[in-house]
Amino acid sequence: MLGFSRSQAYAFLFMAALVVFSPWVLYPVFLMKVLCFALFACAFNLLIGYVGLLSFGHAAYFGMGSYVAAWTVKNWGVTAESAIILGGLTGASFGLVLGWLAIRRSGLYFAMITLALAQMVYFFCLQAPFTGGEDGIQQVPRGKLFGMISLDKDMSVYWLVAAVFLGGFLLIHRIVHSPFGQVLKAIRENEPRATSLGYRTDDYKLIAFVLSAALSGVAGGTKSLVFGIATLTDVHYSMSGEVVLMVLLGGLGTIFGPVMGALIVTAMENYLAQFGAWVTVTQGAIFMICVLAFRRGVIGEIGAKLKLAL
Numbered sequence: 001m002l003g004f005s006r007s008q009a010y011a012f013l014f015m016a017a018l019v020v021f022s023p024w025v026l027y028p029v030f031l032m033k034v035l036c037f038a039l040f041a042c043a044f045n046l047l048i049g050y051v052g053l054l055s056f057g058h059a060a061y062f063g064m065g066s067y068v069a070a071w072t073v074k075n076w077g078v079t080a081e082s083a084i085i086l087g088g089l090t091g092a093s094f095g096l097v098l099g100w101l102a103i104r105r106s107g108l109y110f111a112m113i114t115l116a117l118a119q120m121v122y123f124f125c126l127q128a129p130f131t132g133g134e135d136g137i138q139q140v141p142r143g144k145l146f147g148m149i150s151l152d153k154d155m156s157v158y159w160l161v162a163a164v165f166l167g168g169f170l171l172i173h174r175i176v177h178s179p180f181g182q183v184l185k186a187i188r189e190n191e192p193r194a195t196s197l198g199y200r201t202d203d204y205k206l207i208a209f210v211l212s213a214a215l216s217g218v219a220g221g222t223k224s225l226v227f228g229i230a231t232l233t234d235v236h237y238s239m240s241g242e243v244v245l246m247v248l249l250g251g252l253g254t255i256f257g258p259v260m261g262a263l264i265v266t267a268m269e270n271y272l273a274q275f276g277a278w279v280t281v282t283q284g285a286i287f288m289i290c291v292l293a294f295r296r297g298v299i300g301e302i303g304a305k306l307k308l309a310l
């Protein structure tokens with residue numbers, strides 16, 4: 001089944017079933033937020049989990065995808081799927097330029113360069129006229145799918161978000177389990193050895209970077225359509241830190257880990273809001289417990305206990 005092992009196939013079918021049946025039980029807007037951030041986390045995991053590159057600037061691609069999708073829908077009246085594609089192309093374009101600059105370094109230097117470049121994008125968005133500055137782009141219409149299907153109702157747009165998430169998830173899985181993905185893992189494990197075997201490692205890292213940025217842009221564009229707004233929060237460095245946290249909580253280098261991490265973080269943000277100022281303290285305590293109890297992440301630890309590749 002598309003390169004899935006038996007355990008992964010069962011896990012994917014279970015996840016797909018939850019995606020299909022959850023909106024009849026839970027609030028669809030909350031679920032759409034989870035799916036958008038799950039795709040963002042999966043895209044980031046493609047880079048850090050399978051190439052070993054820690055980026056502190058992925059909010060730049062997520063946020064720019066959000067801005068471009070919101071602006072084109074509001075001002076050009078493009079269809080919903082076109083806006084999402086434009087968001088992905090925007091993320092890929094920025095990923096190509098910023099990635100080409102960043103991959104010349106590795107380790108901590110790479111992380112700091114991505115953070116610095118992302119901050120440049122943040123200040124650009126703060127000053128650029130089309131972004132709306134601190135107000136952002138508000139009252140973004142959801143538009144129509146293929147110019148025919150209205151997305152005004154939450155359930156209508158939910159199926160679009162679900163399709164985008166599942167499509168992105170399957171694409172990432174295929175990339176990871178392709179010959180290209182095997183080279184990425186070789187670079188992660190021992191880059192000098194991969195170079196000695198004749199692989200142009202910088203080219204592979206750049207392609208992975210662009211793919212990750214493109215999927216991040218798709219996630220950002222989808223999110224802006226769901227909530228009808230694109231703001232500076234989407235390009236702020238805290239968003240980059242949040243996606244790192246999602247991947248680490250779920251399980252670094254696992255297929256399903258980022259999805260679980262996105263669910264945990266998003267659920268805490270929504271359901272702990274009633275605690276007011278104690279939210280950050282509560283979140284910190286939960287994160288500490290997760291790190292101590294699940295050193296390989298929730299899914300990573302479960303997979304290790306059951307001896308399954310998840």
